[in-house]
Each structure stands twice: as structure tokens, then as C-alpha cells.
Amino acid sequence: MPAPLIYVVGASGSGKDSLMQYARERLAKHPGICFAHRYITRPADAGGENHIALSTDEFAARTQANLFALYWQSHGLSYGIGIEINQWLAKGVTVVVNGSREYLPMARQRYPELLPVLVEVSETTLRDRLSARSRETAEQIEQRLQRNRDLRLSGSFSQIIRNEDTLETGGEALISLIQAHSKALACA
Numbered sequence: 001m002p003a004p005l006i007y008v009v010g011a012s013g014s015g016k017d018s019l020m021q022y023a024r025e026r027l028a029k030h031p032g033i034c035f036a037h038r039y040i041t042r043p044a045d046a047g048g049e050n051h052i053a054l055s056t057d058e059f060a061a062r063t064q065a066n067l068f069a070l071y072w073q074s075h076g077l078s079y080g081i082g083i084e085i086n087q088w089l090a091k092g093v094t095v096v097v098n099g100s101r102e103y104l105p106m107a108r109q110r111y112p113e114l115l116p117v118l119v120e121v122s123e124t125t126l127r128d129r130l131s132a133r134s135r136e137t138a139e140q141i142e143q144r145l146q147r148n149r150d151l152r153l154s155g156s157f158s159q160i161i162r163n164e165d166t167l168e169t170g171g172e173a174l175i176s177l178i179q180a181h182s183k184a185l186a187c188a
Contacts, residue, residue: 010119022171094182
């Protein structure tokens with residue numbers, strides 16, 4: 001049986017990137033767990049997750065060459081997960097990816113062993129976090145909140161991590177979940 005693909009999703013502002021970075025750092029010595037980098041058409045210094053920045057042309061060329069196991073568009077950007085995850089999974093390594101709620105049905109078709117994990121916060125917390133980062137206008141924040149409501153209704157998640165408390169609390173919850181589903185053989 002192949003190792004699981006742990007597909008972590010959550011609204012922008014839910015703290016998903018912070019929780020994944022926390023878990024990645026603490027699981028770095030475990031050879032049976034890998035955190036896949038995302039390839040994104042945004043600058044590397046844009047903040048947020050540790051990703052591989054690609055130009056729009058580079059992303060299109062890699063898509064055409066079938067170098068992405070998963071890829072999608074969101075908020076005017078292109079996101080991809082490299083085909084290297086297929087080798088890791090085939091070797092029995094548990095792979096953790098930063099996914100998309102909208103793309104989840106396609107990801108499930110491609111990877112039946114996929115374990116979807118939702119990082120969730122209250123709407124009040126989400127609004128406060130989006131406002132505090134000062135990247136969106138009030139109207140854009142309301143659009144993100146509505147999108148979150150819409151996607152929450154359509155999703156079915158086997159695992160939910162409530163991220164209302166400290167980074168350590170949420171991060172340890174994610175680590176426990178990953179370890180519980182890992183074949184316990186990480187690379188980061």
C-alpha cells in the first residue's frame with residue numbers, strides 16, 4: 001500500500017503556512033516524511049511559505065512538460081507540486097503538501113490515498129488576521145471571507161486542525177496527525 005499524501009488546506013489567514021513550517025522544522029530528521037515545496041508564480045521574497053518562484057512562462061513550460069503532479073490557479077497565481085512526490089510516495093515516504101480546497105476533488109482522483117487536512121479558524125479570527133497583515137483592502141477581505149464560507153460548505157475533511165491557540169498548539173496537532181498517518185520510516 002502506498003504511503004499517504006497528506007494534503008493540508010485552509011483559508012488564507014488560517015495559519016496553515018506557519019503550522020506547516022513548524023511541523024517541517026520539527027520533523028526534519030524523520031526519513032519517512034517529506035514536505036513538498038510548491039512552485040508558485042510569485043516572487044520568492046513575497047512572504048508566507050518557503051516556495052520555489054517561477055515566472056509565468058516557466059510555469060507554463062513545466063506544465064506542458066508534465067513536471068507537476070498537481071497544479072492549479074488561485075488568486076491570479078499558478079501553483080504546482082512537482083512530480084518528485086510520486087517517487088517519494090512509491091518509496092513509502094509520507095508526503096505533506098500545501099494544497100488548495102478548490103482543487104481537492106482533482107487531487108483525490110489522482111491520489112486515492114490522499115488524506116485531506118483542514119486548518120480552520122473562526123471567521124472573527126480570520127478577519128482579524130487578514131486585516132493585520134495589511135495585504136488586502138476591506139473589500140478583498142470580505143471576498144476572502146465569503147470564499148471561505150463557500151468552500152467550507154463544499155468540503156469534506158477527514159481531519160480538522162483548529163488553529164485558534166498558539167503556534168505550538170496547532171503545530172503539535174499537525175505533527176501528531178502526520179506521525180499517526182506516516183509509515184514512520186524526513187526530508188525537508
